[in-house]
Amino acid sequence: MASKSFTLLTVIVLINIFNCFAEENYVEDDQTMKIDLYQRSPTEENGSVSGSKDPNGSISILDYMNQEFYGKISIGRPGQTLNVVFDTTWIYTWVLSSKCSSIYNIGCYFHNKYNHDKSSDYKPDGRKFFVNLGIYNLTGFYSYDNISVSQYNVSNFSFIEITEVPKSFIINKADGVVGLGQKASNYDPLFYALSRQGKVRNSLFSIYFNRNYGSYKRGSIMLGYIDRNLTRSRKINGTKVYDEILYLPAPGLSYWQLHMDQIVMVHNSTRNSTFCAKGCNAVLYSSSSTITGPAKEVAQIHKFINAEKFLMDRYSVDCKKVDSLPAIHFRVRNKTFTLTGPKYVTKISYKFGTLCLTAFQEADTSTWFLGGAFLSEAYTIYDVAQRRIGLVNAA
Ligand SMILES: *[C@@H]1O[C@H](CO)[C@@H](O)[C@H](O)[C@H]1NC(C)=O
Ligand SMILES: *[C@@H]1O[C@H](CO)[C@@H](O)[C@H](O)[C@H]1NC(C)=O
Ligand SMILES: *[C@@H]1O[C@H](CO)[C@@H](O)[C@H](O)[C@H]1NC(C)=O
Ligand SMILES: *[C@@H]1O[C@H](CO)[C@@H](O)[C@H](O)[C@H]1NC(C)=O
Numbered sequence: 001m002a003s004k005s006f007t008l009l010t011v012i013v014l015i016n017i018f019n020c021f022a023e024e025n026y027v028e029d030d031q032t033m034k035i036d037l038y039q040r041s042p043t044e045e046n047g048s049v050s051g052s053k054d055p056n057g058s059i060s061i062l063d064y065m066n067q068e069f070y071g072k073i074s075i076g077r078p079g080q081t082l083n084v085v086f087d088t089t090w091i092y093t094w095v096l097s098s099k100c101s102s103i104y105n106i107g108c109y110f111h112n113k114y115n116h117d118k119s120s121d122y123k124p125d126g127r128k129f130f131v132n133l134g135i136y137n138l139t140g141f142y143s144y145d146n147i148s149v150s151q152y153n154v155s156n157f158s159f160i161e162i163t164e165v166p167k168s169f170i171i172n173k174a175d176g177v178v179g180l181g182q183k184a185s186n187y188d189p190l191f192y193a194l195s196r197q198g199k200v201r202n203s204l205f206s207i208y209f210n211r212n213y214g215s216y217k218r219g220s221i222m223l224g225y226i227d228r229n230l231t232r233s234r235k236i237n238g239t240k241v242y243d244e245i246l247y248l249p250a251p252g253l254s255y256w257q258l259h260m261d262q263i264v265m266v267h268n269s270t271r272n273s274t275f276c277a278k279g280c281n282a283v284l285y286s287s288s289s290t291i292t293g294p295a296k297e298v299a300q301i302h303k304f305i306n307a308e309k310f311l312m313d314r315y316s317v318d319c320k321k322v323d324s325l326p327a328i329h330f331r332v333r334n335k336t337f338t339l340t341g342p343k344y345v346t347k348i349s350y351k352f353g354t355l356c357l358t359a360f361q362e363a364d365t366s367t368w369f370l371g372g373a374f375l376s377e378a379y380t381i382y383d384v385a386q387r388r389i390g391l392v393n394a395a
């Protein structure tokens with residue numbers, strides 16, 4: 001599943017490449033989107049590896065072209081900083097290796113690469129790594145090194161150095177992926193290693209995405225705590241009262257899945273359309289910006305909002321109608337997460353106009369995959385110790 005968000009990005013980049021023939025590297029006036037295809041400016045990157053202004057134990061989630069959410073980690077001594085996608089549907093941590101030759105593997109070009117020869121803490125492992133993700137294969141080998149995430153250092157962490165990636169990887173901002181899934185094998189995902197080494201206060205982490213779609217900083221991951229300031233609250237007689245957190249059991253899978261009761265589109269006071277009518281499985285998908293669901297149901301949603309096929313698996317709507325699109329309510333027990341038109345449509349401004357892409361994507365699946373569009377409404381808690389998921393409306 002980790003692969004999905006990368007293909008999405010391809011679409012957006014195609015648009016941009018098309019759009020950028022004349023000018024390779026320009027910044028949109030209103031800052032809604034920054035195109036930075038061939039140049040990685042270090043000054044834009046107010047990262048969150050130790051030493052930054054982020055609060056203790058929190059990682060900033062940065063946004064690359066509205067499609068790829070990434071943060072920063074540092075590996076080795078002296079630390080080598082890499083951009084990584086934090087993916088709740090995947091368990092392994094992998095980064096591009098300096099052994100990935102940019103000549104034979106164009107996908108490794110323009111990326112930061114981890115060079116174990118330059119780290120005094122590196123320990124070889126020797127095991128090879130290979131996984132077939134359908135769309136592409138990932139090939140590499142395991143290594144050990146110390147790794148820093150937020151203000152925490154993990155010693156002797158087992159991760160994968162990738163030596164072969166698909167060509168399309170050239171356009172990704174990320175140099176790797178940190179799996180935030182649930183431990184499902186001998187492999188210790190990063191958070192489990194942090195927790196086992198006693199670095200975090202509680203054996204849980206939580207994720208917040210802000211709704212500021214145009215901004216570079218899109219949210220944060222809280223390691224070991226819940227930031228109540230980022231969840232919804234009311235003032236009752238002058239006292240701040242936070243919404244209750246709903247906890248649901250998380251089945252022992254390598255990802256975080258919950259039971260959704262219903263998805264309702266409200267057309268007007270007399271007409272609703274219900275999806276996932278008998279309840280359905282929903283997977284929290286932190287590395288994607290979209291909401292992917294069963295092809296038939298998503299096609300109906302697109303029909304109701306008059307969306308048209310744009311490119312690959314993306315649909316667009318008339319930008320003038322975004323504000324009047326029907327709201328869509330996601331119901332989990334007694335919680336409702338409401339997405340209005342502007343929340344499930346992303347406006348992408350480019351030189352010759354504006355494009356309005358919906359967050360919804362059709363897939364051959366009965367499960368829904370809830371990415372950024374949903375996570376901007378729901379503050380999510382991943383309770384590793386108690387194998388449960390917490391949900392509460394985001395602030
Ligand atoms: C990064 O930080 C500098 C200085 O604090 C600030 O001027 C700049 O706007 C920040 N850049 C981004 C993209 O947040
Ligand atoms: C961050 O947390 C670590 C470990 O709990 C602690 O040693 C350190 O002093 C904290 N730093 C700040 C700036 O609060
Ligand atoms: C973590 O590791 C980095 C890089 O080796 C080092 O600069 C930093 O001081 C370490 N931090 C702690 C809290 O040990
Ligand atoms: C992935 O590897 C398998 C062999 O294990 C091969 O059959 C397949 O063609 C590869 N897929 C891609 C996209 O390269």
Ligand SMILES: *[C@@H]1O[C@H](CO)[C@@H](O)[C@H](O)[C@H]1NC(C)=O
Pocket residue numbers: 121146153154155156
């Ligand atoms: C890094 O790893 C080495 C050996 O693996 C260990 O002795 C050292 O304490 C670690 N450093 C930090 C900052 O965790």
Ligand SMILES: *[C@@H]1O[C@H](CO)[C@@H](O)[C@H](O)[C@H]1NC(C)=O
Pocket residue numbers: 123144156
């Ligand atoms: C690192 O971890 C591996 C596996 O957990 C272990 O076999 C190895 O001895 C450890 N190395 C150090 C230096 O702690």
Ligand SMILES: *[C@@H]1O[C@H](CO)[C@@H](O)[C@H](O)[C@H]1NC(C)=O
Pocket residue numbers: 227228229
């Ligand atoms: C929440 O906000 C209050 C008041 O603005 C502040 O004092 C507190 O430190 C914040 N808590 C966290 C966890 O950031």
Ligand SMILES: *[C@@H]1O[C@H](CO)[C@@H](O)[C@H](O)[C@H]1NC(C)=O
Pocket residue numbers: 236237
């Ligand atoms: C708020 O204060 C009023 C007057 O003191 C009281 O009647 C009311 O019950 C309070 N409401 C709540 C929710 O506590």
Ligand SMILES: *[C@@H]1O[C@H](CO)[C@@H](O)[C@H](O)[C@H]1NC(C)=O
Pocket residue numbers: 267268269270271
């Ligand atoms: C409600 O929406 C449905 C479907 O879009 C439409 O057929 C119906 O006329 C609308 N009713 C009102 C009162 O607007």
Ligand SMILES: *[C@@H]1O[C@H](CO)[C@@H](O)[C@H](O)[C@H]1NC(C)=O
Pocket residue numbers: 264266269270271272329
């Ligand atoms: C449609 O759904 C909304 C929101 O859940 C609800 O308030 C309303 O009663 C429903 N209307 C109909 C006609 O079912």
Ligand SMILES: *[C@@H]1O[C@H](CO)[C@@H](O)[C@H](O)[C@H]1NC(C)=O
Pocket residue numbers: 244246333334
């Ligand atoms: C919501 O459900 C939870 C348990 O499922 C319950 O503890 C809580 O009281 C409910 N809250 C409301 C406002 O009904």
